[in-house]
Amino acid sequence: MNDQDITAAEGFGKDAVRLDEGHVVGQGGIPDRFENPGLPPHVPRGADLSEAAAKRAEKQVAGLFTLSILGTVLFVLAYFLVDIRTMAYLPGIGDMSLQHVLLGVGMGLALLGIGLGAVHWAKTLMPDEEVVEMRHPMRSSDADRDEVVRIMKEEGGKAQLSRRPLLKYTLGGAMSLFALPVLLPVLGGLGPMPQKSMSLTFWNGGPSGPGEEPAFTPMRLMRDPENTAIKASDVTIGSVFHVLPEGLLDLEHGVLEEKAKAAVLLMRLDPSDIKSQKELDWGHQGIVAYSKICTHVGCPVGLYEQGTHHLLCPCHQSTFDVTDDCKVIFGPAKRPLPQLKITVDDEGYLVSAQPFREAVGPSFWERG
Template sequence: MSSLERPSTAGTSTVPARFENPGLEEHKPRLSDIDQRAAKRVERQVALLFAISVLASLAAVVAYFAIPSEDTLGTVRASTLALGLGLGIGMLGIGVAAIHWSKSIMNNMERVEQRHPQRSDAQTRAVAGQMMVDGVDDSGIARRPLLKGALVGAAALAPLPILVPLVGGLGGDWNVSKLKHTVWGDHPEGFVGTLPDGSVGRRLARDPEDTPIRATDVTIGSVFHVIPHGLSEDEEYYEEKAKAVVLLVRLDPRVLKERPERADWSYDGIVAYSKICTHVGCPVALYEQQTHHLLCPCHQSTFDITDEAKVVFGPAGRPLPQLPIAVDDEGYLVARSDFTEPVGPTFWERLR
């Protein structure tokens, strides 16, 4: 019996133990391979896609300056939406053009490479380098100045929608000082409480009811989603709320690990931490009562609220900022001050 055959379990016939490599199918040339007019047509299509990318990038920059910052579509600033759309269409144009270029103009001959050890020898690496050079030659970029110019123009302008808001003094509202302040430090009349030392603090309120919270309402293990009491329903309501949202939890005071300088930031086991993840700003609102951990649902960063919300798992680089709290003369929880550090992810004007 041949080594390529083995007995069949269904009868006396034999079936192959393995199959010979059938090889590649016969190569079928594309229309652009055999018709010069078709090749030129594809070249113009690719150039058009690059041109669309250029126009989208320029339109995004123009819209960013031309649309007033107070114009909104729903809750989204119109200039920000235009910037994002321009950036997306610009990048999409480059990507689609590159794919169309490679599939319709570059060589599409099938090649087979046998598996080999992970580290190649010097000769193989030299061949690989030559293949890259051949690929550049195969793209025809040296012989196609139209595509070369379109590619360079699209690639050069595509980053503009990202760079323009980062350049100060060009008319954009990019004031990072706003990231260092929340309305917890404001004391509007009627929404504050007086502390025993005579100072005042903004009361903590349930989100979204805006009802102030008494310390006696918070039992051990309970969780409250908190906003500043009396948060104004003005045009910046959502911006201010997004920075100021807090998660309030009551623990057994014996499990808290507090530095001496933070001993008065909590009240009888009640602690308050920013809900904004220090990784990329997702809402941290999943509380594990048994482990006393707060979890971010986006990238699984985990914070230990018994130990000043330090990071115990995940990509977040620093603890959640703590809101110092106390109880006023009427028994309501109030913020002793604003957060002592900016909330949310790290940005370029802070060291960590």
């Protein structure tokens, strides 16, 4: 079927124009010109009609730029004066590094002040009349180009920087100081090394916050989440327990942070299947305890294959051999899982004999 047949079948005459050609049906083509609707009438703002309103807007913009300056100062002071290990409790979030909180607040205020100040300045003081320039050649004549330069200079003056020096100085201060939060991390890093943040866990004797290392005392291994102690007789060959140190789940604050480092998997193997003498010595009658935190990126290792004695990390499939010091046999992890040395107390409950002898978790800079 040709175009004429299609046109006839659609009920239009032979002179009609198809819709898919971009024309109006039955009009015989596009008109040469459309009427210019023009621009909407300009509505004066308060600052255009009243110098008092303009002065008030100027102070508001300057106040926002000053807020940006204060945010930058807060960032710099927190960077140099606040110890990264000083913790602060935030409702609904938990314990966080006070320095990180102040850095975030300072950076946020610095950005917010400049952004809101620039927007408020443009909406209240800068000219808001729409202007249309009809120009068909891509390059204007030299006279037109000179006129554009003249208009830019003239209109730039209407931004009132020269008339309102308070805006100029506060904007200059905010923009020049804002470079500091960007440069400081590049030049000096984000503070001191975390030191023993991953080496100290609750197994060392309590919360691993800033300050001196807590004195070690043996801790019972508690079921997670039941928070009940485990006797050696409770652990059968092939069974797996998710355990935490005694007292951790009783904390008022910081449970999640401490749990993230102190989580342990407890398993019992036939001692004849264990290849490492150190693993036998650090366990109890084939019962062994290993950190649950993968040494790749810190995911929880929770999949145990009893037949192969393999621990599998579900995130990136790193696989650890429980019979041989939990060495990596597959996947991206580069280090074995740290072993927790355990024994039993006078009542037959499993307890820690010493804390982890190496940092748990991913291979960060503080690990040897």
